[in-house]
Amino acid sequence: MHNEQEIRDYVLRRVKPSKEEDELIWNTANSLLNRANEEIKKRNLEGDAILVGSVAKGTYLKNPDIDIFLRFPKDLNKEDLKNLGIEIGKSIIPDGFAKYAEHPYWRGIYNGFEVDIVPCYKISKPEEKISAVDRTPFHTEYIKKNLKDEQKDEIRLLKAFLKGIEIYGAEARVCGFSGYLSELLILKYGNFENVLANVSKWRKKVYLHLGEGGKKFRDPVVFIDPVDPNRNAASAVSEESKSLFIHASRSYIEKPSKNFFFPNPTIPLSKEKIKEEINKRETFFYVFEFPKPDIIDDNLYPQINRTMEALTKILKDFGIINTFYIVQNSKVYFLIELAKTALPKVKIHEGPPVWHQNSKNFIERWRGKALRGPYIKGYRLFVEVQRKNTSIEEVLFHNLPNYKLGKEFDKLKNEINLGEIWNFMEKLDRVELTKFLIFKFPWER
Amino acid sequence: MHNEQEIRDYVLRRVKPSKEEDELIWNTANSLLNRANEEIKKRNLEGDAILVGSVAKGTYLKNPDIDIFLRFPKDLNKEDLKNLGIEIGKSIIPDGFAKYAEHPYWRGIYNGFEVDIVPCYKISKPEEKISAVDRTPFHTEYIKKNLKDEQKDEIRLLKAFLKGIEIYGAEARVCGFSGYLSELLILKYGNFENVLANVSKWRKKVYLHLGEGGKKFRDPVVFIDPVDPNRNAASAVSEESKSLFIHASRSYIEKPSKNFFFPNPTIPLSKEKIKEEINKRETFFYVFEFPKPDIIDDNLYPQINRTMEALTKILKDFGIINTFYIVQNSKVYFLIELAKTALPKVKIHEGPPVWHQNSKNFIERWRGKALRGPYIKGYRLFVEVQRKNTSIEEVLFHNLPNYKLGKEFDKLKNEINLGEIWNFMEKLDRVELTKFLIFKFPWER
Structure with a gap:
């Protein structure tokens, strides 16, 4: 299918709701708005319910989320605002649940659609915003007004x-x-x-x-x-x-x-093929298994990145080839591909310039203790000293206390399992392993 | 001996010529000057012989070299100048030999002293210098005039x-x-x-x-x-x-x-101790043996440095810990200490930024051929490709044709012997090996 018009038609057929679906979406949204306004009135509150997000803007795909905002006056205190959101949400969708971002809100299924009911302040311009979501109605308005x-x-x-x-x-x-x-x-x-x-x-x-x-x-x-x-x-x-x-x-x-628009899924390699791919690289794949912290994704993923950064810093002398992580069931797996698994016993330690006030201390500290030196290279003193930790396990556990992983991962430092990838082959998702080993852009799969 | 005055006295007793030696030095210098002036006169040449260097300045140590310069007018052509230096030198010290720096001169033993007879132009100020040595008499004059x-x-x-x-x-x-x-x-x-x-x-x-x-x-x-x-x-x-x-x-x-002033010599370690020192570092010592090019030291040593630079560049992926060279008999040995002796089969190859005009070519070139990728990291494309050469020998011989060693070493690329240090233990000077393995400042030996 090479004709762009054909592609557009095909994509829209697959992602755009039909007339009947549209009607159902709008009926559902209107019913939610009515229910929400009733609940506000019932409590004698000043305020209103509005529809925001892609449904309000008419830019939704099939099976959209429906976002209802409950707007209250600026003088309502923040605690009351949060509680009202949960309370009204619960009375509209009793079998929903509270979600906590910067701001709590209510999520549930209504008429088959996922619905978010979010309390906010009614402000007259975006600069007045009190809570993080107060700007959202303005985004909705802006698009509704400007989009043809x-x-x-x-x-x-x-x-x-x-x-x-x-x-x-x-x-x-x-x-x-x-x-x-x-x-x-x-x-x-x-x-x-x-x-x-x-x-x-x-x-x-x-x-x-x-x-x-x-x-x-x-x-x-x-x-x-x-x-x-x-x-x-x-x-x-x-x-x-x-x-x-x-x-x-x-x-x-x-x-x-x-x-x-619709990439093919990654077809997982067989276990044998995975082993073959790993072996032919002549590198070393290490796995660091952490329990998965019980936090929302928007906190989890930055912490995963920070943890990966710390691990790669700690292991940099082993020669980092590549890294990958897999979040699977109740675990987070950090995969690190290394050029080697043992460091030499000798480590070069850079000292101060010869003229520096610390150069005397440096020499006294290392004389007779260094494997070689102190000696001069360029204008600096150097020694070669005995490295205590030469295996990945030793280097990791020696350095781990001094590095900041993500906040929640810091608490889990004692619960890490690590080892060569072979020890984890039964556990790890083969689709993810395939993505790691043979990267393909989604549209080229 | 901690008293500085005692040290001064001791040093001067060992390095300063005695009165009798002084007399011999000056008699020799005067006799050489007379002989040289006679030879100039004999040839009906305009010119004179002068004494330069440490003897002329009175700053010589025991057993000094004696430097005689033959000065000729600026209009003498360079070829004649060079020939005259050799000719007159030869007639004064028949069993000497010609040395070639930027400029040929005559070296020989006279009265037990090493003597250099050097032709130059007589100029009135240093800016007028024609040959590299014409400035030397001015240095001698300057010191004689200013030194107390x-x-x-x-x-x-x-x-x-x-x-x-x-x-x-x-x-x-x-x-x-x-x-x-x-x-x-x-x-x-x-x-x-x-x-x-x-x-x-x-x-x-x-x-x-x-x-x-x-x-x-x-x-x-x-x-x-x-x-x-x-x-x-x-x-x-x-x-x-x-x-x-x-x-x-x-x-x-x-x-x-x-x-x-008088450091102790390096006491060589025994062969067993040398092996022990090498083994405890858990690194790999490689030796590259070249025939020694037949050139003067002032050309040899810069070329040795350039050769070492090229070798360390070629081998940098193996992790250079340290380098050393030994010039011994008719060989030059380059010693390189490495962190490992084998590279992984995979090599990361950096491509252009995604938006670069070459990014399409890069992708087409590597698609299906790379071990992994092309993929994006930051704003660049990367591939991981199969490394052809993974051993030191392979990497060296594959890269050697593309690197410039020193000029004379370039001609010897096909005569290199290389291998782990154990293969060269019988040949290598143990004093030099000891210096390499256990560096000590001369005064701390």
Whole structure:
């Protein structure tokens, strides 16, 4: 399927709700709004319920989440605001549950749709925001006001594309492009094809805005939020996600395919093939198994990254080839590929410049104790000293107390299992292992 | 022996010629000058013979070389100048031989002293110099004019100190402090103790001059030549020699000893002890044996350094711990201590940024051929590819054709013998091996 029009039609057929589905979505949203306003009235509260998010904006894909915001006056205290959200949510969807981000809210299934009921403050302009979500209604309003009807499908195409190449979503697990950012990109560039054409020309610095610019940011992608010029609407986008978007755009333009929107799943290699792939590299794959901390994903993934950074720093002398992590069941597995598994007994230790006030101490400390030296190289003193810890296990357990992993992982330092990958082969997800061993861009699978 | 005065006396007793020796030196020098002037006159040439160097300046140690310069008018052509030097030299010392630096000269033994007879142009100021040695008589004149009699022993002490700590001489093998530079240091700082006191405070940049300053230089030590402000009289001094001088000065001031002037020789370790030292480091010592090129030392040593640099570049993936060379009989041995002897089969290959015009070629070139990737890290493409050469021998012989060793060593690429140090244990000088394995500053042996 090479014709771009055919691809567009195919994608929209698969992601865009039908007339009947649309009707059901809107009936459900209206029913939720009525129920919410009743509950507010019943309690004699000032306030209202509004629909926000992709349903409100008409940019939703099939089976969307429905986001209902409960707006209360600014003088309501924060504790009451939070409690009201939970209380009203519970009375509308009794079998839901509370979720805690910066701000608690209520999540449940209603009419078959996943629904979030979120309390916020009713403010007159975004600068007045008190809680993190107060700005959301303005985003919804902005898009509703500025997006042309015919652009809604363009947004659906863009979202499907970003989903397909696995960078859709601002959450920490993805570090990609949010729904709102997708909408801004369509407003900026007009339509889906134009977004790709422009993204394919992005380079190191990307600074975008609608109308006037705003503050400077250091993020890989900057898109000044038209609702608040002090905010970067693309702050979640990582360097990798940006680069993947650029590369995918170039690749799509060169050879369009529905695989960008609907990639094939990774076909796991057999155990034998996995062993073969590992063996032919002549490197060493180590696995560090941690219990999975019981925290939300947006806290978990940054901590995973921090933990991986610490592990690679500790093991850097073994020659890091590559790293990967797998979150599976109640465990987090850190996989690190190393060039070797033993360090020499000798370690070069850099001292001060010969003229430095500490050079005397340095010499006195090491004279007779060093394997070689103190000696001079360039203008510095050096010694070669005996390395105490030469195996991965020794180096790890000697250094672990001095390194900061992610906060929750720090508490789990005593519960690490580690060893060569062979000891974990029965446990580890073969799809994930395959992705680690044989990287493929999603659309090329 | 801790008293500095005692040390001074002891050193001077050992290095300063006695009255009788002095007389012999001067009789010899005068006899050489007479013979040389006779030869010039005999040939009806305009010109004269002069005494230069440490004998002329009165700063010589025991058993000095005697340097006779034959000065000819500026209009003599260079070929004739060179030939005359050889011809007259030969007639004075028939069993001498010609030496070739930038400029040929005659060397021989006369009255038991080593004598150099060097032709040069007689110029009226140093800027007019035609050949490299024309400036030398001005150096001699400058020192004779400015040095006080009582400073001559200070120079002897400084020279003996520099000799003892093994950085006396501007030649490429040493990269240290010449006789002339030693004299300038005494002129600058007054006496031996003051030189050490000042050197012990030297830091990264050392810029010295007598009277007015001169040109800027990037060398580790700069001493503007008072005879030619466009020349750095310390240009030969390496960073290591400078640092060693600083460190030795600080050490001497802290604890003076005659060992700085007359270090003990290195006592070679037994073969068994050498093996033990190597084994306890758990590293790998490789030896690269080259035939020794038949060139003068001032060309040989820079080429040895260049060759060592090339070898360490080629082998850097094996983890260079240390290097050393031994020039012995008709061979040059390069010793390289490595952290490992085999590389993994996989090699990370960095590609262009995703947005670069070459990124398409990069992907096409490696797709299906790489062990992993192309994949994105940061904003770049990467692949992991199969490494063809994983042993030291393979890596060396694959890369050797592409690297520049020293000029003469380049011609010897096909005559290298290499292997682990055990294969060379019978050949290698144990004193040198001991120096490599257990570094000691000369005065601490």
